[in-house]
Structures are given as C-alpha cells and as structure tokens.
Amino acid sequence: MAPSTSSDITLTINGEKYPLTVDHRTTLLDALRERLDLTGTKKGCDQGQCGACTVLVDGRRAVACLQLAVAAEGREITTIEGVADGERLHPVQQAFLDLDGYQCGYCTPGQICSAVAMIEEHAAGWPSAVTDDVRPEAGPPPLTADEIRERMSGNLCRCGAYVSIVQAVAQAAAVDEEAAA
Numbered sequence: 001m002a003p004s005t006s007s008d009i010t011l012t013i014n015g016e017k018y019p020l021t022v023d024h025r026t027t028l029l030d031a032l033r034e035r036l037d038l039t040g041t042k043k044g045c046d047q048g049q050c051g052a053c054t055v056l057v058d059g060r061r062a063v064a065c066l067q068l069a070v071a072a073e074g075r076e077i078t079t080i081e082g083v084a085d086g087e088r089l090h091p092v093q094q095a096f097l098d099l100d101g102y103q104c105g106y107c108t109p110g111q112i113c114s115a116v117a118m119i120e121e122h123a124a125g126w127p128s129a130v131t132d133d134v135r136p137e138a139g140p141p142p143l144t145a146d147e148i149r150e151r152m153s154g155n156l157c158r159c160g161a162y163v164s165i166v167q168a169v170a171q172a173a174a175v176d177e178e179a180a181a
Ligand code: FES
Pocket: 042, 043, 044, 045, 046, 047, 048, 049, 050, 051, 052, 053, 054, 063, 064, 065, 066
C-alpha cells in the first residue's frame, strides 16, 4: 500500500480547535489562509524572507510559510485575528493605529505579531545583535530605536513605513512596561 500523503490533524488557533485533513506538504500559512479562511496572516515571499506571515507559535514568533501544518499540531498558534482581547485592541495594535505604523497595511499583521513577541523577549532580557552589555545580570537594555530596528529586522515593509513602525513599537513597549510596574 502506498504511504499516505495526508493526515487528519487538529490545529489550535486563537484558542479554538480546527480539525482538518492536510497534505503533508501544506504549510501552516496555506492552511490558515486557504483552508481556514484566516486571511489576516499575509503571504509575501513564501520563503521566509519578509516576515509578512509572522504568527505566534507557543508565544514565540514564527514565519508560517516555513512551518508545515502537520508540525503545528499540538502547538498554541496565535494569528493577528487573535491578538486583541475581544473588542479591546492589543497595545501594539493601538500604537500602530495611533502612530500610523503602516501605509498599504500588507506587512502590518506580521509586524504586529512580531512586535507582540519581541516586546516580551526584550522584557525577559533577551539581548539582540546591537545590545552592548549581553551579561544576563545586565537585564533588558533600553529599547532604543536601534534595538527595535534590529529586533524587528525580520519584518520588511515595502512601503518603507519604518519610522512610524519603530515609534509604534516603542509606544507599545512603554505601555507594557507601565503595566508591569
Ligand atoms: S511570506 Fe513568510 S516570510 Fe515572507
């Protein structure tokens, strides 16, 4: 008997269970967009270069075009549709709106998902390539524009809205810090 090329899986997305049968070659991105109609996650390059498809997998940012849907079973996936708390926007979403952190908006879902996880990574003390003092006891470095640019460098914006994207991420991170204080 020829080996099966598809599997029955259940994906957990934004707290909901989605059973589906997928070809083993189906990426998480295509499963979200083409099978589950969760089209907030965008396809840009489809090869891990642009960040448009960024989602959260178990709270960590990941590019959905490089993940197989079958490998995402059992993980908690959060897409842009699940970032807000009901009607209340996530502080990152609010900051992008307040500061016009977009032009055409195509990269925006990926930018927002990435920023949500990036702010948590920073608060947890993860250094970046531009962090001067990487000793664990040094704690999180100031979230300067250079730190934000480096930490968000996997998310490209073809409109070049980087100035306001950096400002929006800084505003959201400040809101997060205030809430934690
Ligand atoms: S579409 Fe996934 S990184 Fe570009």
